[in-house]
Amino acid sequence: MAVFTTVSPEEASALVQRLQLGTLVDLRGITSGIENTNYFVTAEREGRRTEYVLTLFERLGFEQLPFYLHLMKHLAGRGIPVPDPKADASGEILHAVCGKPAALVDKLRGSHQLAPSNVHCHQVGAMLARMHLAGQDYPRVQPNLRGLPWWVETVPSILPHLDGAQRQLLEDELAFQRSHAQSPAYLALPRGPIHADLFRDNVMFEGDTLTGFFDFYFAGVDTFLFDVAVCLNDWCTDLDSGRLDEGRAQVFVAAYQSVRPLTHDEVRLMPALLRAGALRFWISRLWDFHLPRDAHMLKPHDPGHFERILRQRVETPWHPEP
Ligand SMILES: Nc1ncnc2c1ncn2[C@@H]1O[C@H](COP(=O)(O)OP(=O)(O)OP(=O)(O)O)[C@@H](O)[C@H]1O
Ligand SMILES: N[C@@H](CCO)C(=O)O
Structure with a gap:
């Protein structure tokens, strides 16, 4: 489960009061997720109950x-359905709870769509593009902290845990991505703040209607195409074989392009970025699996899933139809 740090009702109550959200009426640990401690918090103000999510980083x-x-x-503030962090009287949105950095954000309505069809892929694609456009005038800059430099730093600690074929694949792909990252076409790709982890379990739907994106804690400034690739590798991929579902992938990209058309080079570099997206999560899953923080509390995701996806993307390059 993902409650690494136990928050007492007294501590949660103090935060709710500091943020002037009323009084605490319920506090429940959230058992899914692998990165942070998360609680559902219910507060009551003027007879109205509102639910929030408390995250300790x-x-x-x-x-x-x-x-x-x-x-x-x-x-x-620009109308993208993402949780809005709550501020204290001084306007501060980053808090401290149990000595850890913490945030309290709106709880989004709905639930995950874990078996997405075209209708869901269409909405995620269009909203992703809206989010990219809305983020373009965001003034803060921070790189994707799970980008190439992190892959280069992390791979040596993982290699001893792999068999020969896996080692070969990981080393070859890292070499390919290092060289690709130097190419003028890659360096000229459109960039901005991206989510970088927009999997099925980070999006909410009510019925078939998208109600929001959350879990922005791997976001960073990187290529928009990387964000598209991460989504295609999850939303439009057959989970058993790792194959891209071309029908869903076309729908996703067409919806994205209805809001923000891809450049010629974005279409051309799609195969390399699909490989980069698969490599990123293969590395992080191997890292979580072989070098866990606390083996009793975590159920790491299966690294083999992204090994299969990476092999597929290398063998079968895919470009969206024009
Ligand atoms: N703003 C939110 N609104 C509604 N539910 C949320 C919200 N934030 C988190 N949750 C719920 O909490 C669960 C765990 O959150 P999350 O996926 O962010 O975990 P994490 O450990 O922080 O990250 P990761 O996905 O990287 O493991 C989600 O699956 C979702 O059910
Ligand atoms: N979305 C990630 C986990 C959290 O970042 C994965 O599936 O490996």
């Missing part, structure tokens, strides 16, 4: 968090 520090929290506020 277990890996990220006070230096990195303002980028994510202010990005959420920026996007929420």
